Each structure stands twice: as C-alpha cells, then as structure tokens.
Amino acid sequence: MLVLRNSRHLDPTGWHSVDLLLDAGRIVALGEDAAAGLGSDVQSVDASGLMVLPGLVNAHLHSNECFERGLYGALPLERWLARAYPPLGSPAVPTRWHRLRTLLCAIDALRSGCVAVQDDFLNPGNEPEALDAVMQAWADSGLRASVATTLGDRPYLDGLPFARELCEPGLAARLDARVALPLADQAAFFESARRQWHGQAQGRLQIMLGPRGPQRCSDALLQQVAALAERLGSRVHMHVLETHTQAVTAAEQGGCFVQRLQRLGLLDRRLTINHAVWLDAAQIDALARAGCQVTHNPLSNLKLGSGIAPLRALLDAGVTVALGSDGPATGDTADMVEVLRCAALLHRAPATPPSQWLGAAEAWSCATTGGAASMGLAAGSGTLAVGAPADLMLLDLRHRAFIPLHDPVAQLVYAGTSEAVHSVIVGGRLLMHGRRILAFDEDAVLDEAREAGERYCAEQLPGKRASGEALDPLLEAVHRRVWSSSAPAGLH
Numbered sequence: 001m002l003v004l005r006n007s008r009h010l011d012p013t014g015w016h017s018v019d020l021l022l023d024a025g026r027i028v029a030l031g032e033d034a035a036a037g038l039g040s041d042v043q044s045v046d047a048s049g050l051m052v053l054p055g056l057v058n059a060h061l062h063s064n065e066c067f068e069r070g071l072y073g074a075l076p077l078e079r080w081l082a083r084a085y086p087p088l089g090s091p092a093v094p095t096r097w098h099r100l101r102t103l104l105c106a107i108d109a110l111r112s113g114c115v116a117v118q119d120d121f122l123n124p125g126n127e128p129e130a131l132d133a134v135m136q137a138w139a140d141s142g143l144r145a146s147v148a149t150t151l152g153d154r155p156y157l158d159g160l161p162f163a164r165e166l167c168e169p170g171l172a173a174r175l176d177a178r179v180a181l182p183l184a185d186q187a188a189f190f191e192s193a194r195r196q197w198h199g200q201a202q203g204r205l206q207i208m209l210g211p212r213g214p215q216r217c218s219d220a221l222l223q224q225v226a227a228l229a230e231r232l233g234s235r236v237h238m239h240v241l242e243t244h245t246q247a248v249t250a251a252e253q254g255g256c257f258v259q260r261l262q263r264l265g266l267l268d269r270r271l272t273i274n275h276a277v278w279l280d281a282a283q284i285d286a287l288a289r290a291g292c293q294v295t296h297n298p299l300s301n302l303k304l305g306s307g308i309a310p311l312r313a314l315l316d317a318g319v320t321v322a323l324g325s326d327g328p329a330t331g332d333t334a335d336m337v338e339v340l341r342c343a344a345l346l347h348r349a350p351a352t353p354p355s356q357w358l359g360a361a362e363a364w365s366c367a368t369t370g371g372a373a374s375m376g377l378a379a380g381s382g383t384l385a386v387g388a389p390a391d392l393m394l395l396d397l398r399h400r401a402f403i404p405l406h407d408p409v410a411q412l413v414y415a416g417t418s419e420a421v422h423s424v425i426v427g428g429r430l431l432m433h434g435r436r437i438l439a440f441d442e443d444a445v446l447d448e449a450r451e452a453g454e455r456y457c458a459e460q461l462p463g464k465r466a467s468g469e470a471l472d473p474l475l476e477a478v479h480r481r482v483w484s485s486s487a488p489a490g491l492h
C-alpha cells in the first residue's frame with residue numbers, strides 16, 4: 001500500500017488538496033480524507049506542491065538504437081535504415097549491450113513521466129539471449145513493457161521499388177545471399193518468447209508480434225502472423241506506409257497495403273500501425289472500421305523527412321492514436337514530454353483552420369488513453385479514477401513552467417520539460433521519486449553504457465557506416481525514380 005498525501009487536484013469545481021490510496025496496483029481511494037485513519041506504518045509520500053496525473057505511454061520505440069542518438073543528420077528513411085540496420089549484415093552485439101541500451105531508454109521513459117512502453121526490439125536473427133536481455137532489463141526497470149519479436153522474409157531488394165532493376169548484379173547477389181529464417185522458426189521463436197515472458201514481472205511484460213513493414217513480408221508470413229494473433233490473442237505491432245517510397249512500393253507490389261492486411265486477416269483491434277503517414281481517405285476509413293490503432297511519431301517523421309501523418313483525419317474517423325518517440329536513432333530521444341510538444345505543434349499548416357489543430361489536450365489524450373489502448377492495458381489505464389491502475393506521474397507544480405499556474409497539462413506540453421516530472425509510480429510502486437530513480441542504479445547504468453558505447457563506436461560503427469554507405473548509389477537512384485513520380489492518387 002502507498003499513500004500520496006496532499007496532492008494538488010483539479011476537478012470541474014476547482015483546485016483541491018487530496019490524498020490517493022494505492023493498493024494491489026490500483027487507486028483504491030481518492031479524496032480529501034482518503035488517508036484519514038491510516039497508521040504510520042503505511043508507506044507515505046508527501047505530494048504537497050505536486051499534481052498526480054496518469055503516466056504516459058511511449059507506444060513506439062526501438063531500444064536497440066540507443067547508442068546512435070544524434071548520429072544521422074539528414075537522411076531519408078531508406079538511407080538511414082541502410083546505416084542503422086545494414087542489409088549486408090552487422091556485427092553481433094554483446095548481450096550486455098542489449099540490457100544497457102534498454103535501460104538507457106528506461107531512464108528517458110521514467111524521467112519524462114512514462115509508465116509503459118512498446119519496444120519494437122529489432123532482432124532479425126531471432127537471437128534468444130538478446131531478447132532475454134531486453135526483457136530482463138524492462139523487468140528490472142519496473143515499467144510496463146510490450147516487446148515485439150521480429151518477423152520478415154522478403155529479400156531486401158524486393159522491399160524497395162525499382163531496386164531489382166537498378167541494382168548492379170554483384171551487389172544484388174550479395175544482398176540476396178542473406179536469407180531470412182524459415183517461417184516456422186520465426187513463429188517458434190515468437191511462441192517460445194511468449195511462453196517465457198508474456199505476463200511476467202507481475203503482469204507488466206508482454207510479448208507481441210512484430211512483422212516488419214508489409215513490403216518486407218510475404219503473404220504467407222502475414223497469414224501466419226494473423227493466425228498466431230488469433231490463436232494466442234497476441235497484439236501485432238507493424239510499420240505501415242511511413243514514407244513516399246513505401247507508398248510507391250505498395251503500388252509496385254500490386255496495390256494498397258491496408259487492403260492487403262485486411263485480405264490477410266490482420267486488420268483488427270489487435271493491430272497497431274506505426275507511422276501511417278501516407279494514407280488516403282479509404283485507408284483511414286478501413287483502419288477506423290477495423291478498430292486498429294495508429295502510433296504517431298512526430299519527431300522521427302520530421303527527422304527523416306517522411307511527411308506529416310494525417311492526424312486530424314485519423315482522429316475524426318475514430319481511429320485511436322497513440323504517441324511514440326520511435327527509436328533513438330531517428331527521434332534521438334525517448335523523452336515523451338518532447339514528443340508531446342512536437343505532436344501538439346506539428347499539425348498547424350497555414351491552410352489548416354485552427355479548429356483542426358491538435359493541441360495540448362488531444363496530444364495528452366493520445367499519450368495516455370491512446371497509448372494504453374494500443375498496448376491493451378487494463379481498463380482505466382491512462383485515467384485518474386478509483387479502480388484505475390496505479391500507473392501515475394507526479395508533476396512538480398513548483399517548476400518554473402507552472403508560474404503562474406493556468407493549465408498544468410498545457411503548460412507541461414507547451415512550456416515544460418521532463419524536469420517537471422517529480423515521481424513515477426507503476427502498479428502502485430514508486431520507481432522514481434524526487435527525480436531519483438529507485439528501480440535501478442542509474443549512475444551505474446550510465447557508467448557502464450558509456451564504456452560499452454565507446455567500444456561500440458570504435459569496434460562496430462565504422463563497419464556499419466561503410467556497409468550502409470555502400471548502398472547509397474542504389475538508394476539515391478531509387479529515390480530519384482520515386483520522387484520524379486507523383487504520389488499515388490489520393491494520398492495525403
């Protein structure tokens with residue numbers, strides 16, 4: 001049991017001082033006298049000057065990118081991908097680094113008021129030790145985490161438009177020599193990971209299916225994903241139509257990706273689509289009717305020049321939208337306060353009427369209830385109410401962003417920084433208090449990560465960079481062809 005005493009609380013009648021009683025992972029009482037009569041043996045936090053709010057959900061992240069912040073200045077997705085995930089292969093990563101990179105993301109998450117993350121941990125070799133290290137790190141962080149296992153089977157060149165035609169034969173042969181794991185092995189890896197980790201850490205951990213974009217997956221693989229999702233009730237987390245190049249790829253591959261996902265049985269409430277930038281009205285309507293969720297990753301989309309997702313159209317159609325940072329090698333941070341601000345400000349083109357802009361309150365709702373829906377969290381997640389999970393942040397209203405106090409959410413989104421987040425509670429357990437992380441030794445993680453990061457830069461990065469740069473002539477030719485053609489009709 002944990003008691004938060006004298007928290008500032010705003011309801012329609014104004015500001016109050018309230019206590020919150022947290023027990024068995026839930027809010028069991030909230031009110032001016034909620035803690036009356038409790039003995040001194042109950043763990044108690046003085047929340048004077050603080051405001052309790054639901055914690056945030058980072059609904060799309062790649063923890064494996066955490067040694068590459070700020071590394072890629074100005075590259076479109078496909079050329080960035082060739083460096084961050086070299087299609088010709090990259091050196092094996094020591095298991096310890098997986099843990100450290102995950103905990104670096106956990107530090108960003110806790111310090112910015114997150115209680116839950118969806119980690120699309122890209123592990124195309126399906127290495128069990130790597131996944132175990134990531135899962136254990138999320139378990140140790142105290143956060144809720146849903147982690148994807150990677151599935152994909154199409155050869156690299158078949159996932160890009162015009163690439164077969166433009167690639168010189170020697171390079172094509174080297175790329176084609178890299179064969180995906182058999183589908184049965186990929187499915188077995190997912191099922192094994194699910195048996196081992198799903199529901200562990202007091203129910204905080206989940207395993208989900210992470211098929212790569214539709215352009216990287218055969219129909220057979222996607223049907224297998226749909227069957228696994230149906231049989232096990234698993235959630236599916238997938239990048240779809242992030243860039244103009246992918247929209248052209250869809251046309252090259254014979255049509256609309258959203259229709260294809262529908263035909264293969266994937267378009268339903270279990271599916272979360274990441275990015276969804278290049279959608280037309282019919283695709284948005286199909287997502288809404290199927291009850292899919294979308295993650296919006298504004299920092300990443302801006303960094304890679306991917307375009308601006310049609311958020312207003314998605315929300316108006318009734319699609320549940322969550323917010324994500326994307327990997328630290330694109331958005332360069334997993335700080336959700338920064339993501340909130342970017343989302344709230346991005347959708348304001350001069351020709352868009354202000355009534356259509358997103359704003360702080362809607363961005364907040366995407367980062368709380370939207371994220372909880374995408375993750376399939378328990379009822380009440382993302383809200384502050386008796387019976388809701390005790391997944392909370394305490395906002396420090398003494399922070400300069402709140403002087404004077406008008407609207408705490410708007411002031412956090414437009415004027416705040418993550419320094420305004422005082423404490424984080426997940427499942428009724430204090431993970432950060434007074435900006436000190438209690439769940440693990442932050443300084444030790446930072447020291448160890450610094451040393452591992454230096455080794456990474458010395459031993460792995462030059463080879464990865466060279467491997468990625470070797471594809472630049474091909475990818476530049478692909479982009480010239482893509483950008484000389486107009487976007488497929490009707491696309492955003």
Ligand SMILES: [Zn+2]
Nearest residue numbers: 062274326327
């Ligand atoms: Zn991503």
